[in-house]
Amino acid sequence: MSFFNRITFQTPESVELEFSLAGIGNRALALIIDYLLLGLTLFGFFIAWTFLSIQLFDFIDKIFANSQNLGLWLLAIFFIATFSIYAGYFVLFETIWRGQTPGKRFAKIRVVRDDGRPIGLQQATLRSLLRPFDESLFIGAFLIMFSRREKRLGDLAAGTIVIQTQTSTASATLKISEQARSLYGYLLQITDLSPLLPDDFAIIREYLQRRGAMALKARTALALQLTQQVQAILDLEKLPENVSPDVFLEAIYLAYQQKEF
Incomplete structure (x- = not known):
């Protein structure tokens, strides 16, 4: 096993993006927190369920005076509902939060x-x-621990991997204007x-790192294209004056690095 495994994606724009795999430690921490929340649920x-079952038993006894089979049905429903909550917790959050749980x-x-x-939904359900x-x-x-891409069975079946959402590239390596720092x-x-998403951020970072070597016309066009794409993703109608x-x-x-996931 190698620590801080890296993985490279290639976007449709032919830009290679590199991320760190999550690792067993981060995944264990996430699972502990999820199981605490799931346990409370x-x-x-x-x-x-206990309260409702007692009430239902009393109701059936008063009407039919026979609740022997009801206990088996309630027990079966209880186990089905418990598994549905267990599985549904991960499916729900990973679907609506785009691959994340609390x-x-x-x-x-x-x-x-x-x-x-x-x-x-399909990948979240399989996992x-x-x-x-x-x-x-x-x-x-x-x-x-022992696979190169750190995949468990659920990842192998669903065709997924788990990556870190924070980038190790520091903003100090880029030239950031004072206007951007205030904005x-x-x-x-x-x-x-x-x-x-992390790949959206990585494309922005890639542009900011390489813009100095670009021709002015190409740099202007690419910056405008990226800005329009980010505006569409964030639903920003127009830029500040x-x-x-x-x-x-x-x-x-800068803002993406400061936000809380």
């Missing part, structure tokens, strides 16, 4: 497809259904940056 469900947000990791695209097998005899942990705080206040595409992208770069 199941505990609340158990209390409510635990993954805290650990700053995300599930993506093998090509870097966001996962959907969740295979989770019990991964956790049996720590099969998933062994696969994560990024304003962007954090007026817009939600969560629709921006006197803000150029380059300054806007610099501000987005």
Whole structure:
């Protein structure tokens, strides 16, 4: 096993993006947090189910004076509902939060497809259904530690990988204008940056790193194209006055690093 494994995606624009794989430590931290939240949810469900079952038993006894089969039905429904909550927790969050659960947000990791695209309902469902097998005899942990792309059974079946959402590239390596430094705080206040995925951010970072070597015409056109794409993703109708595409992208770069996942 290698620490801080890296993986490279190639976007449709033929830009190579490199990310760190999440690693067993971050994934274990995320799972602990998720299981704490899931345990609280199941505990609340158990209390409510116990109360409703007692009420239902009393009701059936008063009317039919025979509740022997009811207990078996209630037990079967209880186990089905418990598994649905267990599996549904991961499916729900990884679908609506684009590859993250509360635990993954805290650990700053995300599930993506093998090509870097966001996962959907199908991938989230496959990962969740295979989770019990991964956790049996720590099969998933062994696969994560000793496979090159750190995949458990659910990842292999769904065609997914888990990456870190934070980039190791520091903003100090880029030239950031003072106008962008004052603008990024304003962007954090007026817009939600969560629709921006790690590969979107990496494309912006790639442009900011390489723009100095570009011809002026190509640089202007690419900056404008990237700005329009970011505006569409974030649903920003127009830029603040006197803000150029380059300054806007610099501000987005700073704001993205400061946002909480």
